[in-house]
Amino acid sequence: MLVSERVGQFFLHSEDGRDRVEYTEYGAGDSWVVLVHAPLLTRRMHEPLARALAASGLHVVVPDLLGHGRSDRPADPLAYSVEAFGEHVVALLDHLGAPQAVLGGTSLGANVALEVAVSAPERVRGLLVEAPVLDNALEAGLLAASPLLLTTRVLPFTLDAARLLSRPVPRSLLPFWAGVAVDVLDQRSGPTAAMLHGLLFGRLAPRSRERRQIAVPTLVVGHPRDPLHPTSDTDLLASEIPGAELLRARGVLEWRLRPExxxxxxxxxxxxxxxxxxRRRRAAGR
Structure with missing residues (x-):
């Protein structure tokens, strides 16, 4: 089934100016779903899922977070944090005129969805979170991100060279996931260093006591044998959110390679x- 696809943009205003955020919109209607990508990836990673959701009658929006894809890439670390990204998602809902949405995300995107659920619960209809990064992933996350941050600071020409080499590669001629992988190489040393700095030294996710207050339908998808997203975190989150459902993937790449x-x-x-x-509306009607 074919669905409509539209590219849009909106601007985030701050004391330092404004930053442009680009997104793709799939389908139409009032049943909104927002999908947020993983770190260093782009909104293209959720394109197959977005199309499938839209074909089922949902209205899906997939943004590039600041510092990613075709959105602006400020060089200020203060522009990047899970809290800031949560505010950006709310600003996107405001721009779209969407009172509520099911928020979904992978890795960093899952944490951003959780952040919106605790900071603006009235805007969240449900949570579809894949491989969140919580307490048990801190060490692995630091080990993975710290060398990249050091490289961006000490050897910035390596990232800039990878970007120059990858940009001419025609994504349309590559298999889909190969093109998504090439997108990861499209980094700029200054903004990437700022983003990693902001994420590593900021609030990674809502605290456990805040997560326990989430009161919307939640589906948590966990990866087996994933060192960056241990199943202990997905199990923890599913136990914290009342009524949450836990769904285990059969492998780290199941949703990418065998998504059905x-x-x-x-x-x-x-x-x-x-x-x-x-639940908010039911409570108001009592």
């Missing part, structure tokens, strides 16, 4: 989140 089972579950979850009246 997980995509079917995601469609059912998002549709059911919109069929059930929000």
């Amino acid at each position: 089972r997980l995509t079917h579950a995601a469609i059912g979850f998002c549709q059911s989140s919109w069929r059930v009246p929000s």
